[in-house]
Amino acid sequence: MTLHSFRVxxxxxxxxxxxxxxxxxxxxxxxxxxxxxxxxxGERVDDLVKMFNESTDKYKVVxxxxxxxxxxxxxxxxxxxxxxxxxxxxxxxxGFMTMLLSDAVVxxxxxxxxxxxxxxxxxxxxxxxxxxxxxxxxxxxxFNSSSPILYYNKDQFQKxxxxxxxxxxxxxxxxxxxxxxxxxxxxxxxLATDYHWSMIENYSAINDLPYATKSxxxxxxxxxFVYNKTLVVPQVARMKKWLDDGVLQIAGQGFSPxxxxxxxxxxxxxxSTAAHSGIERNAKIGWSATFMPWxxxxxxxxxxxxxxxxxxxxxxxxxxxxxxVAFFDFLAKPETQLWWHKATGYVPLTNKAYxxxxxxxxxxxxxxxxxxxxxxxxxxxxxxxxxxxxxxFTQSMFAQREEVEAVFTGSKNAxxxxxxxxxxxxxxxxQYERLNKGKY
Amino acid sequence: MAAxxxxxGLKQSHFKGVRLPALLLLPQLLILLFFFFIPAVRALMGAxxxxxxxxxxxxxxWFDNFIAxxxxxxxxxxxxxxxxxxxxxNVITILIAGVLAFATDxxxxxxxxxxxxxxxxxxxxxxxxxxxxxxxxNPAVGPVAFFIKSLGFAWDPNLNGSDAMLLVVFAASWKHxxxxxxxxxxxxxxxxxxxxxxxxxxxxxxxxxxFQISVPxxxxxxxxxxxxxxxxxxxxxFAIIDAVTHGGxxxxxxxxxxxxxxxxxxxxDLGSSAAQSVLLMTFALILTLVQFKHVERRVNYTx
Numbered sequence: 001m002t003l004h005s006f007r008v009x010x011x012x013x014x015x016x017x018x019x020x021x022x023x024x025x026x027x028x029x030x031x032x033x034x035x036x037x038x039x040x041x042g043e044r045v046d047d048l049v050k051m052f053n054e055s056t057d058k059y060k061v062v063x064x065x066x067x068x069x070x071x072x073x074x075x076x077x078x079x080x081x082x083x084x085x086x087x088x089x090x091x092x093x094x095g096f097m098t099m100l101l102s103d104a105v106v107x108x109x110x111x112x113x114x115x116x117x118x119x120x121x122x123x124x125x126x127x128x129x130x131x132x133x134x135x136x137x138x139x140x141x142x143f144n145s146s147s148p149i150l151y152y153n154k155d156q157f158q159k160x161x162x163x164x165x166x167x168x169x170x171x172x173x174x175x176x177x178x179x180x181x182x183x184x185x186x187x188x189x190x191l192a193t194d195y196h197w198s199m200i201e202n203y204s205a206i207n208d209l210p211y212a213t214k215s216x217x218x219x220x221x222x223x224x225f226v227y228n229k230t231l232v233v234p235q236v237a238r239m240k241k242w243l244d245d246g247v248l249q250i251a252g253q254g255f256s257p258x259x260x261x262x263x264x265x266x267x268x269x270x271x272s273t274a275a276h277s278g279i280e281r282n283a284k285i286g287w288s289a290t291f292m293p294w295x296x297x298x299x300x301x302x303x304x305x306x307x308x309x310x311x312x313x314x315x316x317x318x319x320x321x322x323x324x325v326a327f328f329d330f331l332a333k334p335e336t337q338l339w340w341h342k343a344t345g346y347v348p349l350t351n352k353a354y355x356x357x358x359x360x361x362x363x364x365x366x367x368x369x370x371x372x373x374x375x376x377x378x379x380x381x382x383x384x385x386x387x388x389x390x391x392x393f394t395q396s397m398f399a400q401r402e403e404v405e406a407v408f409t410g411s412k413n414a415x416x417x418x419x420x421x422x423x424x425x426x427x428x429x430x431q432y433e434r435l436n437k438g439k440y
Numbered sequence: 441m442a443a444x445x446x447x448x449g450l451k452q453s454h455f456k457g458v459r460l461p462a463l464l465l466l467p468q469l470l471i472l473l474f475f476f477f478i479p480a481v482r483a484l485m486g487a488x489x490x491x492x493x494x495x496x497x498x499x500x501x502w503f504d505n506f507i508a509x510x511x512x513x514x515x516x517x518x519x520x521x522x523x524x525x526x527x528x529x530n531v532i533t534i535l536i537a538g539v540l541a542f543a544t545d546x547x548x549x550x551x552x553x554x555x556x557x558x559x560x561x562x563x564x565x566x567x568x569x570x571x572x573x574x575x576x577x578n579p580a581v582g583p584v585a586f587f588i589k590s591l592g593f594a595w596d597p598n599l600n601g602s603d604a605m606l607l608v609v610f611a612a613s614w615k616h617x618x619x620x621x622x623x624x625x626x627x628x629x630x631x632x633x634x635x636x637x638x639x640x641x642x643x644x645x646x647x648x649x650x651f652q653i654s655v656p657x658x659x660x661x662x663x664x665x666x667x668x669x670x671x672x673x674x675x676x677x678f679a680i681i682d683a684v685t686h687g688g689x690x691x692x693x694x695x696x697x698x699x700x701x702x703x704x705x706x707x708x709d710l711g712s713s714a715a716q717s718v719l720l721m722t723f724a725l726i727l728t729l730v731q732f733k734h735v736e737r738r739v740n741y742t743x
Contacts, residue, residue: 070706077493077708098708103496243599252598253684254574255581265580395707402514405690409599424514431508431709435490435497 028053028060029323031316032086036072036308037144038065040277044343051339052330059323061088069308073098076313080104085313087324090143092308093131094393097217097432099311100139101391101439106312106321108328109138115325119332123350127302127376131387132309134440140309141328144346146272147303147372148198150293151279154286156267159184164288165268168296173238176247176267185267188247190260191239196401197306198270198292200227203235205304205385207295212429217389221433221440225396225425228418231295237414240407250408258282272306273372276345289368291375301385303375307346338362347372391432396425480721486714493708505715514691515699515716522695525609526673532613533669534662537620542650544621545628555625562618566676570683573611597685601692604685608693611684612677619672620665627661628654667731674724696720 037045042065049063066072069092079085080102091099099105112119121129121138127147132140152165160179166172176188192198204211209230214223242248249266251257261269262283269275270292279287294300310331312324330336337353340346342362348354354373357363363370390396403421406412412420487506490499509515544554561569576584579596588595597604631654639649655662678697681687687694687702694702700720704713 073493073708074705081495098493101496102492102494104494249580250598251580252574252578252596253686254571254576254578260580392707392709395703395709398702398707399514402688402691405688409601409689409692411601411690427508428709431490435492435499439497 028056028058029319030060030062031088031320031323031327033061033063033088033090033310033327034066034072034075034086035063035090036065036067036069036092037090038068041144041274041344044340047343048331048336048340051336052327055330056326059326061323061327069095080313085315087316087320088310088312088327090308091140091311093306093387094397096132096140096309097389097391097393097440100134101436104313105139106314107134107137107139108141108310108312111312111321112325112328115322117325117329119329120350120352123352125347125349125351125354125373125376126381127304127385127387128347128349130381131305140311141331142349143310143331144274144307144340144344145305145349146274146307146346147305147376148192148202148270148292149273149289149368149371149375150291151261151269151271151275151287151289153185153261153264153267154288156184156264156285165290165293167291167293169235169238169293170296172293173242176242177245179267180245180247185265186246187249187260187266188242189249189268189270190257190266191248191250192257192269192271193251194272194306195239195270196397196404197272199235199239200232200400200404201388202292202303204230204232205302206292206300207231207298208301208382208384210384211388212390215383216387217391218383218386221391221429221436223390223429225422225429228415228422233414233418236404236407236418239404240414243408261287273347273369274307274345276369289371291371300378302378302381303372304385304387305347305376341369345369347376390425390429391436392428396428399424399428483714483717483721486710487718488711489714490711493710501711505711506719508712509715509719514694517691518694518696518699521605521691521693522674524605525612525677525693525695526670528605528609529612529616529673529677530666530669532609533616533620534624534665536613537617537624537665540617540621541624541628542654544625546646558621559618561615564615566615566679567683569615570611570680573607573614573680574684577607597689599689601689604689604693608677608681608684611680612673615680616669616672620669623661623665624658627658631657663731667728670727671724674720696723 033049035042035045045063045065049061053060064086066075069090072089073091073095076085076089076091085104109121124138124142125145128142128145129138132138132142150165154164156179157164157175160175160182162175162178166175179185180188201211203209204227209227209232210216211227211230212223212225214220217223239248243250249257249260251260258269258271258275258278259282260266262279262285264285291300292303310328312321316324332350334348334350334353334356337348337350338356338360341348341353341357348357354377357370400421403412403417403424406420407414407417488500488502490501490504492498540558544551544558547554564572576582577588577595577597579585579589579598585595594600595603597607635653635657636649639653644652673695675697677695678701681693681695681698682701685693687698696716697720700713700716703709703716707713
C-alpha cells in the first residue's frame with residue numbers, strides 16, 4: 001500500500017467510525033473462506049461475499065482464492081496439520097470421502113441444526129444433497145454444483161438435415177457421422193478435459209448402470225468397481241471408433257476443447273453446464289444445448305453432479321461457528337441461489353430457487369440454463385445415480401483415464417483397459433478400506 | 441580426512457583450525473538442513489506409513505508401500521519412461537551444445553551475439569517453455585505440427601506415446617542446452633592455444649583437432665555435465681512434463697518425478713509418494729556413485 005492510499009483509507013475508516021457511532025466499535029466476527037474459484041467465477045465469489053458482509057455488521061467473511069481445487073485441498077491439509085486452518089474450505093466433489101473421514105470437519109447439517117437457523121434440507125435438489133450426504137445428513141454445504149449437458153452447433157445440425165441432437169446414443173452417433181459426411185463440420189464432437197465425468201460416470205448414472213458394488217460406495221468401504229462389466233465398455237470402444245474415424249477430436253495440451261466447439265470446428269461438446277459463461281462469451285456460432293443422450297430402450301435417470309462443496313473445519317470458536325451458520329443460511333436463501341445460478345451457470349441448489357427462476361421467466365430467455373436442473377431432477381435417484389462415495393476417488397479416476405488413453409493410443413482394447421482400470425481402482429479402494437476400517 | 445601433506449593445495453594452506461571454515465559453511469549447511477535433510481528424513485519416515493492426508497489415521501506398514509510399487513505396472517512403466525527420457529535428453533543436450541560451442545569457438549565476428557542467442561532459452565521459466573512447446577506442436581493448431589504434417593509425417597502427441605516422448609525430450613533438451621553450452625564453451629576457451637596450433641602445424645583440420653584434442657580435454661566438463669543432466673532430467677523437468685503432456689498419453693511420458701507429484705499432490709497417496717521419492721533419491725545416488733567410480737578414472741583432470 002502506498003503512503004497516500006494508506007492515508008486515504010485511514011481517514012475514511014476514522015470517518016466511518018465517527019458516523020456510525022459506538023456500535024461500529026464492536027468488531028465483526030471474521031471467518032476465513034478458502035476457495036478455488038478463479039477468473040470470472042472468482043469475481044462472482046467476491047461479489048457474493050460482499051453481499052453477505054453488507055447484509056450484516058456482526059459477521060465478516062474473508063474469501064481467499066488458494067488456487068485450483070488440488071491446491072485448496074493441499075493448502076487445507078497443510079494448514080490443518082500446522083494447526084492454523086481456515087474456517088470454511090471449498091473442496092471438489094471427488095474429495096468427499098477424504099474430507100468426511102478426516103476427523104477435521106464438522107458435519108454441516110449437525111452444525112446448522114444446533115443453531116437457531118432452520119434450513120429445509122429436503123428442499124435441496126436430490127442428487128446434489130445425495131452426493132454430499134452421509135447417512136442421510138449433509139456433511140458439507142453444497143456450493144457450486146453442475147452437471148454435464150450436450151452443447152451443439154445448430155447451424156451444422158441443420159445443414160446435415162437435423163433439428164437437434166437425437167435422444168439416444170445410437171441415433172446421435174449416426175447424426176455425428178452424417179454431419180461429418182455432409183461436410184457440415186470437420187469433427188462431430190470435441191473431447192472435454194473431464195470426459196471421464198460426462199462420458200463414463202454420468203453415462204453410468206443416466207443409464208442406471210452400477211459403477212461399483214454397495215450402491216456405488218454408499219453402503220460400505222468394501223465397495224468394488226464393476227463398470228468393466230457394464231455398457232461402459234462398449235461406450236469406451238465407441239469413443240475409440242469415433243476417434244479413429246475423425247468424429248471425435250482431442251484438443252490436447254496447449255489448446256482448449258471448448259475452442260474446438262466455439263470455433264465451429266466440432267459440432268458438439270459434452271461439458272458442464274458451468275461452461276455456459278465461456279461459450280456465451282466466445283462462441284461465434286449459433287449454438288444450443290440439450291440433455292445427455294441415453295441408450296436405446298433405457299428409461300433415463302438423473303445425471304450426477306460435479307463441482308464442489310463447502311466444508312467447515314472443526315476447532316473454531318463458538319462465535320465464529322455462528323458466523324459460519326449465518327453465512328450458510330445466506331447461501332441457502334433462494335434469492336442468493338438464484339443470483340449465483342444466473343451469474344455463474346451453476347445449478348440452483350434448492351427447488352425453491354429453481355421455482356423462483358422459473359416464475360421470473362428466466363428460462364424463457366435462457367432455456368439452456370434449465371437443462372442441467374431438469375436433468376438432475378429427472379425421476380427418483382437410484383443406487384446407481386445418486387452419486388459416488390469412493391475413497392481416494394481422484395486416484396482411481398486418474399487410473400481409469402490412463403486406461404482409457406491406452407485404448408485411444410491403441411495399446412489395449414476397451415475390455416482389457418476397463419478390466420485393468422477396475423483392478424487398479426479396486427486396489428486403491430482396498431488401501432482406503434484398510435486405512436479407514438470402521439470409520440464409515 | 442586430512443589431505444596428504446605431499447600434495448599442497450588450497451585445502452590446507454588457506455584455513456588453519458576449524459572455527460572459520462565451519463562458520464563459513466554454516467549458511468549453506470542451514471539451507472541444506474531445512475530444504476534438504478529435514479524433508480528427506482520426513483520422506484523416509486513417510487515411506488513406511490499408510491496415512492490419511494489429514495493425519496487422522498496413520499498405520500506403520502513396513503515395506504508395503506515399496507512392495508506395492510514393485511508390483512505396480514504403472515510404476516515400472518514410469519521407471520522405463522524415465523530411463524529413456526533422461527538418456528535421450530542427455531545425449532541430445534550434450535551433442536547439440538557441443539556443436540554450438542564448437543561453432544561459437546570458431547566464429548570470429550559477433551561471438552557475443554551468438555552467445556546471447558544460444559543462452560536465451562535459459563531465461564525462460566520451464567512452465568512457460570512447456571506451454572510454448574505444447575502449443576507449437578499441438579496437432580490441431582500448432583504451426584510446427586502443421587509443418588511436420590506437411591512433410592508427410594504423422595504427428596499426434598495426444599495419441600502417440602512416442603511422439604509425446606519426442607516432444608518432451610526436445611523441450612527438456614532445448615531448455616538445458618544453454619547450460620551445457622556455457623560450460624562447454626568455457627572449456628573450449630580454456631584449452632591452451634599452443635596445443636591446437638601444434639596440431640594445426642602437424643596438419644590436423646579443425647574437426648580432427650576438435651575430436652583429438654578438445655574433446656579429451658573437455659572430459660571433466662562432459663562428465664560433470666552428464667551428471668548434471670541426469671539430475672536435471674530426474675528432478676527439474678517436472679514443469680515441462682506438467683505443461684506439455686501431463687505424463688500422458690497413457691503414461692507414456694509419466695517420468696518418476698511427475699508421478700511423485702501426481703500421487704502425492706493430486707491423488708493424496710502420501711505413503712506411496714514418499715516411497716517413490718525415496719527410491720528416486722536412491723536411484724540418483726547410485727547413478728552418481730557409479731559415474732564417479734567408473735567414469736572419473738578415465739577423466740583427465742590435469743591440463
